[in-house]
Amino acid sequence: MPAAPEAEVPPHRYDAALAEEIESRWQAHWEASGAYETPNPAGEFSSGHDSAARKLFVMDMFPYPSGSGLHVGHPLGYIATDVYVRFKRMCGFNVLYTMGFDAFGLPAEEHARQTGQHPRINTEANIDNMRRQLDRLGLGHDQRRGVATTDVGYYRWTQWIFLQIFNSWFDPEARRARPITELIDEFSSGRKPAPDGRPWDDLDEAEQRAAVDDHRLAYVADAPVNWCPALGTVLANEEVTAQGRSERGNHEVFKRPLKQWMMRITAYADRLLEDLDRLDWPESVKTMQRNWIGRSDGALISFPATNSRHLEMHPIEVFTTRPDTLFGTTYMVLAPEHPLVDQLVADAWPADVPESWTGGAATPREAVAEYRARAADLSDADRSDSKSGIFLGALALVPFTDPDLVEGVLSPTESGRDSEAPPELADFILRREDAGDSNGRDSKSSEPWAIVGSVLGGTLVPVFIGDYVLMGYGTGAVMGVPGEDQRDREFAEAYGLPVIRTVQPPPDHPTDLAYTGDGPSINSRFLDGLDVEASKALIIERLTESGFGRPTVNYRMRDWLFSRQRYWGEPIPIVFDDFGPVALPEDMLPLELPELTDWAPRALARDSEPEPPLGRVSEWVGVELDLGDGTRRYRRELNTMPQWAGSCWYYLRYLDPTNDDALVDPDAERYWMADPEPGGVGGVDLYVGGVEHAVLHLLYARFWHKVLYDLGHVSGPEPFKRLVNQGYIQAYAFKDSRGVYVPADEVEGSQQEGFEHRGGPVTRELGKMGKSLKNSVTPDDMYASYGADTLRLYEMFMGPIDQDRPWETRSVVGSQRVLQRVWRNVVDEETGELRVSDEPPDDDLRRLLHRTIAGVRSDMEGMRFNTAIAKLTELNNELTRRGTGAPRDLAEVLVRMLAPLVPHFAEELWHRLHGEGTGSVTRVEFPTADPALLVTDTVEVPVQVNGKLRGRVTIAADTDSETAVAAALAEPNVAAHVGGRELRKQLYVPGRMITLVV
RNA sequence: GCCCGGAUGGCGGAACUGGCAGACGCAGCGGACUCAAAAUCCGCCGCCCGCGAGGGUGUGAGGGUUCGAGUCCCUCUCCGGGCACCA
Known part of the structure; x- marks a missing residue:
């Protein structure tokens, strides 16, 4: 008996083996012919430039060259941009499309620390590997432009931009960055007063330097770092566990202040906010950025406060968005770390102080010390929802409740302060109020503590510290208005403080909740009857007139902490002399990373000082330079830049990657980045990437771009005109009865019948693809079973580009069958000969074709590749149904429409249809529908x-x-x-x- | 808690400005071809009633606007994401 015959596969069927052969052949051909090289209008890359073609700049987010390889989820966005780029190229655009690598960063440094191998070696190996994997997909990148942030020729310009920022200040009048030399002119000419009002020339060098440094967009400040003495290194936040210990080794970590570089992004808060309205970005990303910037309009109000019977006043400055509720203030709270605490804390408790206000301590000072120690112990997450605080023994005066007194207090020139005999503190605090009050006061607390300082005719309120007030936001102090703010309400209830409503709530509003809505003001003197908005306007006017306050804007966003205590990053091109930081001149760039061979961690004493890795290279740390005033000795900056730095501007380097004279040639920049429409924001025409970069990367890049714009280096105010977030590919993962993940590719069964792994039942869940869930599927698996074109087609067919979707290997075959049917309509599977007919298509078919062309074109334009594929499939299914082979003309059009999606497949059929010597389908015009055939x-x-x-x-x-x-x-x-x-x-x-x- | 998204067959999804719900694909079912199977091709495929023609019902739930609602408005449920004592 003969051996069981192999399943008979026709010799010319489009299967994985044939796909592989076609794909590698065309990839080699494209590379040899420079098929994807994009000309610049002038300069090194200008050959072949067509000045009539419109430009288009399309980019994927900068990948990190990870050592662990790709899974099928990674290339989703890359395939989408590649399809779009190929389509637009066929529509006649000159498209810039490339990919580089964001290659500095922690993983390479960690790898170096473990193996002793220099991070550059590992980084370059990873880049090569990733490049190979991407090439196998057939992505049409102009590889001449693919920079890596770790290239010395690249980070030289990252350093150059740092110096531009360092050498700039933000002029609030002009609302833009200006060169620092212009600030010095302003100071020395007297147009801008020096910090303490003295003439500029009277300031000594140290004072002048400090005044200037205070205005720079990049400046040095003390900021806390995670110092781990046992590892001898400073850790990133992600390397510190929730318990405040090192992830590696579980050692103690201490917060230590360290001089670090900050970027003054807050100066740009309003422009970053305003320009969002001009961007074609997903609304969710814009919202996230708006929330992150967190602009709130309100007022600063000063409350004179004292702990002494002599009324020595210290104003507590408060930021509030609800100045209209001023008359509802019944107490004040400072953040525990607030600098005024030490001045306001009293020596002794007043008589009758409630137990709960003292924390059980004998004196206010002790109570504060204990409270602070407890607050410092707790991480931010542990600060519970229940409100706590300590009374300082101090009182604050609510403005406008005694105008005479107020003026005396606030203006030192007035004699009012001494005109009256000082009253005894004990006379006017801490009386219990009569129960059953009226006048709109809620009297839920059984014994509210009186706060009415009737002796002076004004309202005095107790001053607390409490950890629900954050030092980092506003002024670190709040006015407690329990009638109109729920957090204040909770605090007031915990400490028996009275509640005064200042906005009339609707009748059905619960009496035990703060009312935050609109309504007429009550209990608010001259504000009574006005609605919230009008009350705000009037009180701000009065505050401003009287000097008690002024309108102000507050932001949640902080300046950007730019220093990293790391080796594998861009060195900061700064040295220090006795007065502070000094920029290296441009001609000393690049400042190259010194070799570091000593990767071993060193155990240090608990009380040791933080030291960045570059501090170990002693011959590099101290340096003798001639910076214009003779050779002198300087200390180098030891921190490096964060990974964000390199990714903040890479799109500019793509335009002109080999330029040694400028970060980008101005003509190239203008050609690719300027908006053709007047008044446009300019920038990359399409930027595709994950939503995880919604805030940090996209905000930092916008900030740098605006600085470069202000300084005249780029032609528009925004880096990325249009942003699309691609969804994530998720994958099913399976757990056995013990809750352990089992390899997903070994699981059998279905949703109806239940799933099994080696005979045992398993449960299914959806999660990120990866090692930990044992559910990775790699592109290589797909190439082996189907080929790269099938993978591309399937990923684009799965659903809309911006949507998350579950991977299902079982379904990939559908996309392969589609290609096989196209193939069979053009090529005879048995002979490999063309089987197209030279009969012209009939009228019905021609109409279907042109409807398809019209639909596919608009779907491609809108990046709706899933529906474009559906329409192409329908057309092809009709050809299959007719069973006669495609009419040649129609096949030719169909192949052109498929070319962006499945470039190798289309190129192969294109050449089979047209014979030797024909040009590449990648440069052929995309079909256009005949309107006459659409009606x-x-x-x-x-x-x-x-x-x-x-x-x-x-x-x-x-x-x-x-x-x-x-x-x-x-x-x-x-x-x-x-x-x-x-x-x-x-x-x-x-x-x-x-x-x-x- | 607040702010964004989302919910359509067994599954992924389609449906343009309010106008034939379920395109296309997977899975499933039936048929042709075959000794048989695979592959391929043809057909069926939301649910209920009906031999059929056809009828009823149906886009997370409830209400509304409209000749007409997956699509617009109100209320609610669930899922995903972001922020989280932000004054």
């Missing part, structure tokens, strides 16, 4: 009777309403449902619908 002379129109579909009629496309209705009534089923009754209404939506109402 039809008859249409089939559905007929509704009383809102229900009862039949269809075929009528001429230009039928008028009456004829259409008559035709509808002639349809038997429609007639049956009308049943001879009178038509109350008849409607014909041309080509769409006939509606009858009886």
Whole structure:
């Protein structure tokens, strides 16, 4: 008996083996011919430039060259941009499309620390590997432009931009960055007063340097770092566990202040906010950026406060968005770390102080010390929801409650302060209020502590510290208005403080909740009766007149902490002399990373000082330089830049990657980045990437771009005109009865029957693809089973680009079958000969073709590749149904439409159709529909009777309403449902619908 | 808690400005071809009633606007994401 015959596969079937052969052949050909090289208008890359073609700049987000390889989820966005780019190229655009690598960063440094191998070696190996994986997908990158942030020729310009920022200040009048030399001119000419009002020339060098440094967009400040003495290194936040220990080794980590570089991004807060409105970005990303910037409009209000019977006043400055509720203030709270605490804390408790206000301590000072120690112990997450605080023994005066006193207090020139005999503190605090009050005061607390300082005729309120007030936001102090703010309400209830409503709530508002809505002001003197907005306006006016306050804007966003205590990053091109930082001159760039061979961690004493890795290279740390005033000794900056730095501007380097004279040639920059429409923001035409970069990367890059714009280095205010977030590919993962993940590719069964792994039941869940869930599927698996074009087609077919979707290997075969059917309509599987017919397509087929062209074109334009593929499939299915082989002309058009999606497949068929010597399909024009073939002379129109579909009629496309209705009534089923009754209404939506109402 | 998204067959999804719900693909079912299977081709495929023609019902739930609602408005449920004592 002969051996069981192999399943007979026709020799010329489009299967994985044939796909592989086609793909590698064309990839080699494209590379050799420079098929994807994009010309610049001038300079090194200008050969082949077509000045008539419109430009288009498309980019994927900068990948990190990870050592662990790709899974099928990674290239989703890359395939989408590649398809779009190929389409636009076929539409005649000059498209810039490339990819580089964001290659500095922690993983390479960690790898170096473990193996002793220099991070550059590992980084370069990873880049090569990733490049190979991407190439196998057939991505049409201009590889001449693919920079890596770790290239010395690249980071030289990252350092150059740092110096531009360092050498700039933000002019609030002009609302833009200006060169620092212009600030010095302003100071020395007296147009801008020096910090303490003295003439500029009277300041010594140290004072002048400090004044200037205070204004720079990059400046040095003390900021806390995570110092781990046992590892001898500073850790990133992600390397510190929730318990405040090192992830590696579980050692103690201490917060230590360290001089670090900051970027003054807050100066740009308003422009970053305003320009969001001009961007074509997903609304969710814009919202995230708005929230992150967190602009709130409000007022600063000063409350004079004292702990002494002599009324020595310290104003507490408060930021509030609700200045209209001022008269509802019944207490004040400072952040525990607030600098005024030490001045305001009293020596002794007043008589009758409630136990809960003292924390059980003998004196206010002790209570504060204990409270602070406890607050410092707790991480931010542990600060619980329940409100806590300590009374300082100090009182604050609510402005406008005694105008005479207030003026005396606030203006030192007035004699009012001493005009009255100082009252005893004990005389006016801490009386219990009568129960059963009225006048709109809620009296939920059984014994509210009186706060009315009737002796002076003004309202005095107790001053607390409490950890619900954050030092980092606003002024680190709040006015407690328990009637109008729920957090204040909770605090007031915990400490028995009274509640005064200042906005009349609706009758059904619960009495035990703060009311934050609109309504007329009450209990608010001159504000009474005004709504919230009017009250705000009036009180701000009064505050400003009286000097008690002023309108102000506050932001949640902080300046950007730019220093990293790391080796594998860009060195900061700064040295220090006795007065502070000094920029290296441009001609000393690049400042190259010194070799570091000593990767071993060193255990240090608990009380040791933080030291960045570069501090170990002693011959590098100290340096003798001549910076213009003779050779002197300087200390180098030891921190490096964060990974964000390199990714903040890479799109500019793509434009002109080999330029040694400038970060980008101005003409190249203008060609690729300037908006063709006047008034546009300019920037990359399409930027595709994950939503995880919604805030940090996209905000930092916008900030740098605006600085470069202000300084005249780029032609528009925004880096990325249009942003699309691609969704994530998720994958099913399976857990066995012990809750352990089992390899997903070994699981059998289905949703209906249940899933099994080696005979045991497993449960299914959806998660990120990766090692930990044992559910990775790699592109290599797919190439082996189907080929790269099938993978591309499947990923684009799965759903809309911006949507998350579950991976299902089982379904990939569908996309392969589609390609096989196309193949069979063009090529004979048995002989490999063309089987296209030279018969012209009939009228129906031509109309279908042109409808398809029109639909595919608009779907491609809108990046709706899933529906474009569906339309192409329908057309091809019609060809299959006819079974005669495709008409040659039609096959040729179909192949052109497929070319962006499955470039190798299309190139192969294109060449088979046209023979040797034909040009590449990648540069052929994308088909255009003939409008004459899109209109039809008859249409089939559905007929509704009383809102229900009862039949269809075929009528001429230009039928008028009456004829259409008559035709509808002639349809038997429609007639049956009308049943001879009178038509109350008849409607014909041309080509769409006939509606009858009886 | 606040702010964004989202919910359509067994599954992924389609449906343009309110106008035939379920395109296309997977899975499933039936048929042709075959000794048989695979592959391929043809057909069916939301649910309920009906031999059928056809009828009823149906886009997370409830209400509304409209001749007509997956699409617009109100209320609610669930899922995903972001922020989180931000004054």
